[in-house]
Amino acid sequence: MGIDTQIISNENTESYTVGDTRLTLDSLRATTIKAAYTTRFVSAELNRNPQDFNIVASSTMAPRAGDVVIAKVTEIGKHTALQSPHSRRQKLFVGQEVMVAYGDRYAPDQFLAHVPANLGPCQLVAGGGVASLVEQQHASIDRATELEPVGLLMRGGKVVTLSDFAPLSIDNPSVNASAQVQGHRVPVIAVLGTSMNSGKSTTLGCLVNGLSNAGLRVAAGKATGTGAGNDPNLFTDAGAFSVCDFTDFGYPTTYRLDYDTVRELLVSMIQEQSATGADAVIIEIADGLFQGETSRLLCDPIFKEHVDRVLFSAQDALGAKAGEKILLDAGLDLAAVSGVLTASPLAAAEARAHMESEIIDTFDLCDPQVASALLPTR
Structure with missing residues (x-):
């Protein structure tokens, strides 16, 4: 480890000079750092070329969402x-080094x-690998796991962000996606809910399974939330042949x-x-x-332009009734209600x-006839 003065560039190409602590990574050190699901694409490149990276810390550094x-x-x-990058639960021990991404978290049931x-002590606020500073937490849970940053990961004089290695980008769509804009319109269903833990992911998984059982090629995605591998893995297990989430676009x-x-x-x-060749997108x-962001999306004309129908998950009858009113008042085509309620x-x-x-029982959605009946008709 050495003390240097160098130019450091952040993700917005702003440059500034600082006295920094810089640690060069070797292959052994790189393999001992536990990478998280959110940092899986960065981790792959780090393991291939550890000599290209170093860790830099300075009291003047201000991290941003997505910085590694x-x-x-x-x-x-x-x-x-x-x-882990493959969503295996890696047991944590005090003293171990982890590679996670800075990010904000909104979770009424957690943090x-x-x-x-700055790079002062912070917390692990999501098991998928999000570092942040807790402001509030639910009374029923333990305090967050504590982290002490060693420094930001850097490459070529720039702070590494998740978007640097993400396979997808909102600014540069794939060739197939660009062609899709002018081509055939695939039916799209969005799954929403009353809150966290209302059964959205299970509802989506069962719908995917039912449509797959009907012989359809189904693609699935998670557009908002906190980075973790549980839901994408569930969608894959249910039968989706193509799955992505916002972390594939570089957002923790x-x-x-x-x-x-x-x-x-x-x-x-x-x-x-x-653009994957799907018969339906969920x-x-x-x-x-x-x-x-959910509330704003529902009132945005672009949502109705790109989403044909919605499937709603609720925890109880009152929540289901209130959600029904909100969705219908927004002019959305509500296909059915499911979730924990059922x-x-x-x-x-x-x-x-x-x-x-x-009202459809969640696991009844696995029936091909039940699932197919929810597809939009044109």
Whole structure:
């Protein structure tokens, strides 16, 4: 490790001179750092060419969402494991180094956290690999796992960000996606919910499975939320032949992204997945209808332009009824209501007594006839 003065460039090509602590990585050091799901594309390049990277720390550095940081685990809390690039749960131990990405998090059941202003101590706020500074947390959970940043990962004098190695980009669509804009329109269903843990991902997975059982090629994606491998893996297991999420576009989370980026991300994801040769595209929108970016998307004409129908997941009858009203008032085509609500016959009966929309048990969506009936008709 040595002390140097050098020019450091951030992701927006701003340059500044600082006295920094710079650590050159060798292949052994690179292989001992535990990479996270969010940093999987960066990790692949680091393992191939560790000599191209170094770790730089300075008191004047201000990290940004998407910057890759090497940090030491100093205390185990809520997250006792870190999802690997292949989404395996890697048990964490104090003193280990991890490679995660800075990001903001909005999770009513867990943490509200924002990217810190410096490289001081912070927390692991998501098992998929998000470092942030906790501002609030749910009363029922443990405090977040503590991290001490060693420094930002750098390559060629620039701070490494997730977008540097992401396979997809909202600014540079793939050739197939560009052609798709002028070509055949693939049916698109969006899955939304009342909140976290309302059953959105399971609902989407069952719908994918049902459409696959009907002989259709289904592509799936998760357009907003916090980076983790659980949901993409579920969609793949359910039968989707093509799966992506916002981390494939270089974002660790979508919370606090500027709204134009959020809407462009949704459209780009739909176009990329439509261009795969899919017969149907199913997209999850994270969190609940009142969450900031979700609420704005529902009222945006671009949502109705690119999404044909919505499938809604609810935790209880009242939430189902309220969600139905919000979605219909937004002028959206509500195909049906499902989710955690349907695990309770009593709750489902309450909902059916007060709603116009069809209530479908989550796992009934695996039936090819039930699933196919939800596709838009043109």
